[in-house]
Amino acid sequence: MENVVVDVLLAAGVGAELLCCVGVAVMRTTFDRLHYTAAGTTVGPFCILAAVLVREGFGQVGLNTIAAVALLFLAGPLLVHATARAARSRER
C-alpha cells in the first residue's frame, strides 16, 4: 500500500513539473511563462516531498527534503515577482 501511495505521488509530481516545463515553452509572452514557473515551485515539489515523507517519515532525510522544498516554495514567488518587474521595466 505504501509503495502505491509513493508511486502515485511521484507520478503526480513529475507530471505536474513536466507540464510546467512544456507550458513555459508553449506560452508566448514572458508573463504567461512566469505563471508556469510559479506553478512549478508549488505543485510538483510538494508531491515529491509527500512521497519522500511517506517513504522515510520525519527523520533526517525527511527534514532535509522539507528544507529544500520550503526554500523553493518561499523563494519562488519572490523570484517570479523580481523577474516580472524586470520584464515590465524592459517593456517601457
Add this chain to the structure above:
Amino acid sequence: MNAFETAALALLAGFVPLGWVCLRERELDGVVALELAGVVTTLVLICLAEGYHRGIYLGVAVVCSAVTWISGFVFARFFGQL
C-alpha cells in the same frame, strides 16, 4: 531501478523544452526557463538521493535550491537594468 530513480530520469526530460526556450526565445524568457530548470534540478537531486538511499546527498539539493534563488535574483536585476 526504483520509483525515485525513474522519477529523476523522467524529470530530466523537462530540460528539453526549457533548453529550447533558452536557445530560441528572448533573453528574459531564457531567464524564466533557467529559474524553472533550477527547480527541476533540485527535484532531480532529491529523487536521486532518495533513490540511492544516500540521505547525506540531500544537502546538495538544499544548496541547489538556495543557489537557484540567488542566481534568479542576479539575472532579474541585471536584465531589468539593461
